[in-house]
Amino acid sequence: MFLPSSICDLDLKVSLMDEVKTIFEPKSVALIGSSRIREKVGMASPQLFGNVTYNMKRFYKKKAYVVDVEGYAGYKSLKRLPETPDLAVVMLPPDQSIIQAERCAEKGIKTLVMITGGYKDNQRASLLRLKETYGVRFLGPNTIMGVVNTANGLNTTFEIDLMPEKGSISVISQSGGVGACLLDWACFYNIGISKFAFVGDKIDINDVDLLSYFGKDRQTKVICLYMEGVKNGRKFIQEARKIVKKKPILVLKGGVTQESAHRAKSHTASIAGSDQVFNAAFKKAGIIRVENVEELMDMSIALSKQPPMLGDNVAIVSNVGGPAILAADAVERFGLKLANLSEKTKKEIESLYPGVDATNPIDMIADAKAERYRKVLDMVLADKNVDGVILINMLKSTFFEPKDAKSFPKIVSKYPRKPVVDVPAGGEDFAKVYEVLGRSRIPLYNLPEKAAKALKVLRAYGMIKQKI
């Protein structure tokens, strides 16, 4: 496969897993900022420093030392710390950050997260010289929000109290804005996150290093990427191919068109290749591509909660007609098939529930409650012609109540090789069923089309695991 130089830099250096691990799992942290210096563009300010300090104190379970450069008395200076932390987080304007980075290096801190942006080429070069001289490693600069690890509470974001729930999805974002949007989305919708990394200008530690770490990280089950360009394209593909055997990788790619690619270049100094080249690379790497932030989160949830789908055949089990038809439309639009239920299954359902037509999509009629859902779902999942199921259970216009959904997880867990997704279609209906099933293993979607897309992605991952 042809790969342009922008994504096939043959820098096959071994990634230093220890340093990357330290970014997320340090023994202790030095947070270096200033309660005086203000420099807006690069996001250095007393307020932001105060916010990160607050978040670290509030969430971080290990020791964090706050080092206030040219700041108020009472804060500890780097020299006087009782121990040498293994991670420093630096949020000062570029020149001061470089000075502090050198002091860290001298003190023996080997791993640094550089929060602030606005670095010029010569300033980036100064950081790289520190790497050569002292062997220190950098995430950033221009990471803006830095890193989050829900397991130990590490949180270098400057948004007060922004901490996602613990979970198994890890995110790598090349953009502060898109990363912040993903983090906001995850927090607002209670999506279970393991780790967040904002890579920024990635002068040193890059996507491949982070991928490699997340590939080995036992808390990470699904890896999400937002990227505008990639260095070390061939290594990136190699690493991804290794990882996707064990866990799925999803990507949202920005800078798809020529004009936005131009903008991406000035945004994160990425050289974006042509979109077709990226598509081919993602395909070769076994990476699943999505179209927006919502889809990235929705599909991650599916992959983190349900098994890959091992065939194309989808059964739809619903208490409303129209939404079931929309689900069937979407199933076929996304290249899946409506399962042909076996005659045995159909007869069983129809004899048990006269009036129900058990042709897929199955409309169980508006009076279907827990018992009918449970029995029909069980029969449908047992059918060898079915590879996955979309459940639809609206409340409005039906007799279904949120508590009727309580019995779903037990049936679903009987069939660990067949994914099931649930659609309490609508606004309030979704919110109410979410209260019951939100923390279960069944992914919930507010529209049938999103559920069909989730099964499509579970099928795609099934095929990737078979092929790679």
Next chain:
Amino acid sequence: MFLPSSICDLDLKVSLMDEVKTIFEPKSVALIGSSRIREKVGMASPQLFGNVTYNMKRFYKKKAYVVDVEGYAGYKSLKRLPETPDLAVVMLPPDQSIIQAERCAEKGIKTLVMITGGYKDNQRASLLRLKETYGVRFLGPNTIMGVVNTANGLNTTFEIDLMPEKGSISVISQSGGVGACLLDWACFYNIGISKFAFVGDKIDINDVDLLSYFGKDRQTKVICLYMEGVKNGRKFIQEARKIVKKKPILVLKGGVTQESAHRAKSHTASIAGSDQVFNAAFKKAGIIRVENVEELMDMSIALSKQPPMLGDNVAIVSNVGGPAILAADAVERFGLKLANLSEKTKKEIESLYPGVDATNPIDMIADAKAERYRKVLDMVLADKNVDGVILINMLKSTFFEPKDAKSFPKIVSKYPRKPVVDVPAGGEDFAKVYEVLGRSRIPLYNLPEKAAKALKVLRAYGMIKQKI
């Protein structure tokens, strides 16, 4: 254009506008149900009757007479009503509904909304005989949720307290489930609604009659349709072409694929034509097609609040880089163009805000507050190379606060021929800015891609108005 018989039944009867008007704007209503009869499949039950009674009492501003058939004492029977209502809403099992419909006809009630479903062919024929004998007109049967009019509080849905906010979007749904989902969505997300009509089996009053009424209804600015099939295809197209000169029509079509079309047939007795035929018909009619319930609502909001877009050129004004790149990608993916800002505009922006690169998409950097947004938006809208604008204002990772958005509507209203949509991308960020701008004329979207889609639809409507 070839139209199969399913959508070109040449029944060119003149629609009886008075009767259709009475469905939404009756002088008084008889609500006929039973506090004893229970018949689950067709949705007749004492509880549902009680719920509709509650909603009518709670919301309806005119006189509603509750007629309890075989029910408790104290309720008025149809015969003893002090006046003859012009609308009856009947929610009994089919045979009893037919009896009550005849009593209504005898009493001189000319318009009936038939809520319950489960009618057999001969029962539908009985209703049609009443039409021949007495000249009564029917909406339904099988409308399930009936009708809603936010202006006078008419609400025959059986979901307690489900009443959308007043607004200018009217909805026609062929499916109870999809209609209920739309209603739930509208209520949950505070979308301004004028009227809802659930057409059910449409043995008499049909989509064309309702379209025609909504076309003339001064409170309706945007018409939304969910349909699985259509009778009187040619008349439907004729009527739509007339209406779209004045107001846009959006359609969500269910039963797109062969298998789901089969299901649609048994669901609402519709004969679905091939999807290409529908696409051609919608195009000829000037109807804009969307892909799901969320898009139907999102696009209606855009059309109800902003003018059509008169050219292809979109400017993006943002305080974050990555989301602006995603917006630019989506603009081009949807067939629009990134506007080439004039040199004058660029120079003005860049001289006023050193550090800002005014190449579209414009990244105003994370410290942009109300004043910078206001000035840049004004300059960009004044640029003759710009036909519409996507604003992006995230809170997370920036200095923007919800109150900074307060100044947007004033600038936007200076340019009544150029649509502007706003993207406080994310979860909480969207919710917070929604509190400030939710009721303004600026549509809000939680992702850049949805905003780009909105401008695409505003452009599509601009072209429809130019062509038809």
